[in-house]
Amino acid sequence: xxxxxxxxxxxxxxxxxxxxxxxxxxxxxxxxxxxxxxxxxxxxxxxxxxxxxxxxxxxxxxxxxxxxxxxxxxxxxxxxxxxxxxxxxxxxxxxxxxxxxxxxxxxxxxxxxxxxxxxxxxxxxxxxxxxxxxxxxxxxxxxxxxxxxxxxxxxxxxxxxxxxxxxxxxxxxxxxxxxxxxxxxxxxxxxxxxxxxxxxxxxxxxxxxxxxxxxxxxxxxxxxxxxxxxxxxxxxxxxxxxxxxxxxxxxxxxxxxxxxxxxxxxxxxxxxxxxxxxxxxxxxxxxxxxxxxxxxxxxxxxxxxxxxxxxxxxxxxxxxxxxxxxxxxxxxxxxxxxxxxxxxxxxxxxxxxxxxxxxxxxxxxxxxxxxxxxxxxxxxxxxxxxxxxxxxxxxxxxxxxxxxxxxxxxxxxxxxxxxxxxxxxxxxxxxxxxxxxxxxxxxxxxxxxxxxxxxxxxxxxxxxxxxxxxxxxxxxxxxxxxxxxxxxxxxxxxxxxxxxxxxxxxxxxxxxxxxxxxxxxxxxxxxxxxxxxxxxxxxxxxxxxxxxxxxxxxxxxxxxxxxxxxxxxxxxxxxxx
Ligand code: NOJ
Ligand code: CA
Numbered sequence: 261x262x263x264x265x266x267x268x269x270x271x272x273x274x275x276x277x278x279x280x281x282x283x284x285x286x287x288x289x290x291x292x293x294x295x296x297x298x299x300x301x302x303x304x305x306x307x308x309x310x311x312x313x314x315x316x317x318x319x320x321x322x323x324x325x326x327x328x329x330x331x332x333x334x335x336x337x338x339x340x341x342x343x344x345x346x347x348x349x350x351x352x353x354x355x356x357x358x359x360x361x362x363x364x365x366x367x368x369x370x371x372x373x374x375x376x377x378x379x380x381x382x383x384x385x386x387x388x389x390x391x392x393x394x395x396x397x398x399x400x401x402x403x404x405x406x407x408x409x410x411x412x413x414x415x416x417x418x419x420x421x422x423x424x425x426x427x428x429x430x431x432x433x434x435x436x437x438x439x440x441x442x443x444x445x446x447x448x449x450x451x452x453x454x455x456x457x458x459x460x461x462x463x464x465x466x467x468x469x470x471x472x473x474x475x476x477x478x479x480x481x482x483x484x485x486x487x488x489x490x491x492x493x494x495x496x497x498x499x500x501x502x503x504x505x506x507x508x509x510x511x512x513x514x515x516x517x518x519x520x521x522x523x524x525x526x527x528x529x530x531x532x533x534x535x536x537x538x539x540x541x542x543x544x545x546x547x548x549x550x551x552x553x554x555x556x557x558x559x560x561x562x563x564x565x566x567x568x569x570x571x572x573x574x575x576x577x578x579x580x581x582x583x584x585x586x587x588x589x590x591x592x593x594x595x596x597x598x599x600x601x602x603x604x605x606x607x608x609x610x611x612x613x614x615x616x617x618x619x620x621x622x623x624x625x626x627x628x629x630x631x632x633x634x635x636x637x638x639x640x641x642x643x644x645x646x647x648x649x650x651x652x653x654x655x656x657x658x659x660x661x662x663x664x665x666x667x668x669x670x671x672x673x674x675x676x677x678x679x680x681x682x683x684x685x686x687x688x689x690x691x692x693x694x695x696x697x698x699x700x701x702x703x704x705x706x707x708x709x710x711x712x713x714x715x716x717x718x719x720x721x722x723x724x725x726x727x728x729x730x731x732x733x734x735x736x737x738x739x740x741x742x743x744x745x746x747x748x749x750x751x752x753x754x755x756x757x758x759x760x761x762x763x764x765x766x767x768x769x770x771x772x773x774x775x776x777x778x779x780x781x782x783x784x785x786x787x788x789x790x791x792x793x794x795x796x797x798x799x800x801x802x803x804x805x806x807x808x809x810x811x812x813x814x815x816x817x818x819x820x821x822x823x824x825x826x827x828x829x830x831x832x833x834x835x836x837x
Contacts, residue, residue, distance in 0.1 A: 282740050296650075303326060303556045306583060307616050308344030308759060310653075310749060311396070311500075311560070311660045314776050315624050316353050317361060317719060319663055319702050320805075324715020326700070330376035336704075340393055343666060344749040347394035349498045349560065351624060353408055357407050358619070359683065361699075363500060364405035368485035378492075385493040394495035396560065402501040403468040403584045411469050411479070418456050422477045426451075427461035427513065428590065429507035439511045446523030446687045449533070463504045463533065464685065465740070473505050473542055486550045496551060496558035502543065503564060503572075506536035522684075522692035540573060543581045559748040560618065560660070561585040564592075570806030575615035584658055585616040591626045596633055596648070598773040598790050602764050605655065605775075609762055617657025621648050622665050628698050630741075631670035636792035638826035639815070642668050643828040645741040647788055650830040653748040654777065654786045656762040664702050668741035672723035673697035681720060696720050705732040719800050747812050748832075755811070756780025757834070771795040772825065778837070784811065785835045789825035797831075808834040 267612050318330025330353060352362030353375040360446030362372070371378050386714065404411055424468075428451070429438040437450035437459050446803040450459035451466040460775035461470050471478050489736060514528040521527055524694050543559070551557045564572040574585030587608050593600055608617045621629040630645040645668030650661045674680045674696050677689040685694020701718045703726040712718050713756040723729070734742035752758045760779015766772070771791035777784045785807075789795045798821065807818065815829035 268832040273651050285655070305346060305394075305556060306658055308753070309658055310752070311347050311584075311618075312340060312343070312350055313347040313349045313351065313620075313623060313660060313662045313769075314804045315351050315663060315699055318699050318712075320704070321480075321580060321701075321713035321715070321718065324713045325374070326713065326716035326719050327374050328712070329374065329607060330371070330384055331378040334380070334387055335395060337384075337391055341391040343746065344753055345393055345661075347495060349396040349398065350384075351498075351499075351661070352398045357405055357467065359405070359465055361682070362609055363400055364403070364407075364465070364468050365400050366405040366407045367409075368482075370489050374388060377660070381489075381494075382492060388495070392538065394542050395493075396496050396498055396558070397494050398500055399497035399748045400500040401471070401473075401482060401576060403462060403470045406467045406469055410666075412467075415453050415460070418458070423480050424472055425481075426469045427472050427507070428458045429458075429461070429799040430458055440513045440516065440528065441502070442514075442521070442525045443505075443513075444521075444530070445684050446521075447525060447650055450643075454689040459570050463501070463508070465779065470507075473538070474509070479542070479545070484547065484551050485551075486546065490550065490554045490557055495556065496560070498560040498562065499543070499652070500562055502539060502561050503534045507533035507537040508536065509701070515829050522688035535570075538577065540581060541772060543574070544576050547576070547581055558583040562588075564588050568604070568611040571608065572613075572615060574613045575612065579614050583616060585615075586618045586620050586660060587657070588623075589621060590619060590621055591629075596790050598769055598771055598788070601651070602767065602772050605762070606764055608657065617655070618660060619652055619655050619657045620660040620662070621652055622660070623660075623699070624818060625695055626698065626700055628662070628669055629665065629673050630668045634792075641670055643815060644668075646744045647790070647828045647830050649741070649745050649748060650786065650814075650832060651773070651788060652776075653745070653752050654758070654784070655834060656777070662698075666742055666745040667729055667731065669703060670723060670725065670727065671697035672700045672721060679721075701794060703729050703730040738836060744812065744814065751784075751811050751832070755782065755784060763818070776835075783835050783837050785833050787816070787823060787825060787829075787831040789816075789827060789829040792827050794827060795829070796823045799824050806836045808836055 314333055317328045320336050321328045322335060352365060353371055354365045355367040355370050356362050356364050356374045361404045371381060376776055387575030390396050408424045410422050413420050414426045431497055437448045441449040443449040443462060443464060445521035449461055449463055452459050462468050463470055512532045514530055514532050517527040517528050517546055547559060553558055561574050561581045561582040563574050571587055574582045611813035628640050629648040670808050673693055680686050680694050680696060684692055700720045701710055701712035701722050706727045709718055709721045710730055717836060757777045758781045758834045762775060762777055764775050766774045771789055772795050773788045773790055777787050786796055810833045812832040815826035816831040817824050825831060
């Protein structure tokens with residue numbers, strides 16, 4: 261039993277709602293068509309917006325070849341619109357040998373035929389526009405594919421004009437790599453080119469050589485590529501792997517730590533080949549010279565920072581860098597506990613003065629949130645999906661949802677190495693099983709292949725729960741994860757408090773994360789029990805605070821003078837101030 265703090269969580273007993281009325285409140289169907297956001301300034305659309313990450317390979321396969329494609333996304337734009345999404349972030353669909361499923365780009369100004377054509381992207385942009393859904397692309401800035409013509413030129417001779425597009429260094433006297441930097445995808449970060457007898461540098465796979473951003477010609481070529489899509493109506497970019505755009509030119513060795521990574525390489529700190537100060541100056545130039553020429557266009561960052569103070573550097577000194585550096589630290593937490601979340605969210609809130617926060621809990625590189633944490637007794641995967649959705653959708657910052665998160669989709673990890681598609685899974689098996697599990701096909705309905713297609717075997721197996729966990733089934737079930745998300749999204753888009761401040765309440769509680777959103781003269785209270793035991797939040801008669809209206813509830817009841825929350829219980833209600 262939790263001891264509540266009267267001043268913070270007290271609600272007047274006069275406002276007691278019978279259990280049936282609360283159940284009714286949570287059964288309210290979300291609106292069919294989402295109302296328009298009360299946008300502050302059109303160029304600030306992202307502040308009231310919700311971004312939805314689409315992994316094109318896995319979303320919907322329109323031509324039945326087993327691989328999702330752009331027309332598949334076009335086909336489902338009505339669904340995306342009905343969810344209340346303001347922008348999709350489409351992960352790379354550029355021509356690519358697919359060594360890293362598109363994060364190895366061979367031509368920034370085109371589309372891989374397996375995903376479609378430039379005309380398909382134009383259609384996606386136009387049809388999205390008609391539905392209020394903007395399109396963001398994924399700009400892979402750190403590296404290209406080794407099949408990119410720039411690299412083909414670069415490796416052809418030491419004197420080729422493109423040689424300095426990449427990072428080439430001589431071997432050490434004994435022929436070994438220039439330093440001890442390791443690739444985070446296994447092995448040395450250097451690969452020897454036998455023809456020109458120099459090593460090239462790659463933070464990721466050898467098929468992903470790092471660009472040399474110190475070369476002004478690289479900047480020009482990449483800025484041109486960014487602009488090419490903006491001119492076509494794309495609304496901006498999620499920037500891939502920004503931390504690693506620069507490395508120290510003196511090639512200082514990284515400090516090595518005890519133990520080895522999943523690939524058997526000694527652990528090291530990557531301090532000399534990531535998060536260099538030049539990253540910020542370069543991103544500010546991209547913002548100023550390209551993005552700001554087009555009103556309303558934004559940059560979202562794949563910013564894996566160690567804490568909020570590091571994160572805020574990505575806003576730039578005058579908010580002139582990234583509009584949305586994603587705070588990804590919640591993903592890395594080994595457990596979602598109230599104290600850890602409170603500390604991190606408060607950190608973002610207090611540090612990001614002038615900048616706008618953005619949070620994500622799942623993506624194509626991380627286990628899906630609904631199956632990431634242990635299940636408390638009596639709770640289900642749906643409950644994890646609901647509490648993580650309630651968190652993400654009631655915070656102040658822009659939420660970045662991952663396709664299927666709104667269904668409570670779970671990881672479907674390969675069981676045998678021979679089934680693995682993601683190369684890091686093949687190289688690191690069994691310690692690192694790769695990222696296939698979180699990339700399985702979107703679950704649309706109960707038909708064969710979950711409605712992903714009606715043809716060839718999908719590139720990854722559909723998760724076994726698809727017969728019940730799918731858009732069609734969940735749409736018809738008032739208690740589903742999907743309808744819970746729809747309720748929360750409608751709340752986010754319509755309730756004035758959701759455009760206002762965020763404030764933690766009851767700052768010592770170890771079980772329940774409690775906070776208020778206040779704006780437009782209204783306040784919403786959010787209680788999330790992240791503990792494996794039930795919690796009770798007492799109600800004080802004497803206080804002025806009252807529950808006006810329960811808004812979204814799961815495994816929680818207002819009863820006998822307390823809000824009772826079962827493990828993973830969610831209670832969101834409008835209260836008087
Ligand atoms: C981050 C991307 O999200 C990931 O999927 C990719 O493998 C690396 N960057 C390298 O581009
Ligand atoms: Ca296809």
